[in-house]
Structure formats: structure tokens, C-alpha cells
Amino acid sequence: MFIEPSLAGERRGWIEVICGSMFSGKTEELIRRLKRARIANLRIEIFKPGIDTRYDEQDIVSHDENKVMSTPIDNSQQILLLAQEVDVVGIDEAQFFDAELPYVCDQLALRGIRVIVAGLDMDYKGRPFGTMPNLLAKADYITKLHAICVKCGNIASFSYRKNASRETVLLGEQSLYEPRCRHCYYSET
């Protein structure tokens, strides 16, 4: 389990990335960390990409319906304007953001802000997803989570798409995707 670094002494920012397949618990873990920061009386701002309207226009919602309020935005530079006077910034569905997001996270961390980012590391084809590889390269702390493979019960790192759509971005949940282990993923792709 991730334990927050000590905040004693001069305040320095850092970047945490939570990654993994769909259903691996990224959003739950993001919400858990943000709730703990709130308990510590830290000032928090939470962002998600405007296109992610799957469960709610505004809130970040996990597959188990844990939720937290967020600000939907269309480009990552908006975070630099909106995250004033805050101690912690949370960002969900990072894979959908533009290529500037790693730079934005760097700038926030330089301001002394703790940045917690959650996102899919791979798309349905098993390729690195969007800006995630660059974020992972810049992260100070990385947590890789796993779902349970729906075929065999082993740990799952892949998000298998159940229909024939070929576009990279296709919002959805259980009806469209299932988490699979490497073996079960490659046996049907």
C-alpha cells in the first residue's frame, strides 16, 4: 500500500502515478489518497478530461460507485490556471489528456504541489496509452495495480475489448471491456 512521504521540513512537490488495466482499482486508489489528504486538512483540486462522461459529467466515479467531485477540463494547461492555492492536485483518466500533461505535472510539482495522477497504461491493443509513458518517466512514485482476469482468475494487466471497434478512444465499462491476464489476452487477439 502506498504510504505518503513525510511532509516535514521545506515543502517540495512530487508526482505520483497510479496505473494499470481497467478495473484494477486506479480510481478507488486515487479517491483513497485524496480523502486522506482532505483528512490532513490539505487543499485539494481534482480534474478529469471533459470527454469522460461515462458515469457522471462532473464527478470521478469508480466501478464500485465511490465518487468525488472534480472539474472536467478540455486541455491540461487549464490545470495550471485552476490549481491556485492548493496543496494536492488529483487527475483521473490521464490517458485522455494532451501531450502537455507531463509538463503541467512538472510545473505543479515545482510549485510544491503533490500531484496524484491515475490512468490506463495500455490501450485495448496492449500499446502504451497516450501521454502515460511520459508521465511514468517523470513520476517520483509509481503504483501499478492489477485487476482479476475474468477468464482464469490470475492477475490482469490487459484491457480486452469485446467488440470489433478499432478507434483508440471508446468510452465504456463491463459491456465493452474485460480485464485479462497476458495469457488470456494474447490467446484471443
Ligand SMILES: Nc1ncnc2c1ncn2[C@@H]1O[C@H](COP(=O)(O)OP(=O)(O)O)[C@@H](O)[C@H]1O
Ligand atoms: N475483474 C475484476 N477485477 C478486479 N476488480 C473488478 C473486476 N470487475 C469489477 N471489479 C470492481 O472494480 C473495482 C475497481 O474499480 P475502479 O477503481 O473504478 O477501477 P479502475 O479505475 O482501475 O478501472 C474493484 O474494487 C471491483 O469491485
Ligand SMILES: Cc1cn([C@H]2C[C@H](O)[C@@H](COP(=O)(O)O)O2)c(=O)[nH]c1=O
Ligand atoms: C482499454 C481502453 C479503454 N478506453 C476507455 C474505456 C473507459 O471509458 C476508460 C478507462 O476507464 P477505467 O477507469 O480505467 O476503467 O478508457 C478507451 O477509450 N480505449 C481503450 O483502448
Ligand SMILES: [Zn+2]
Ligand atoms: Zn487469464
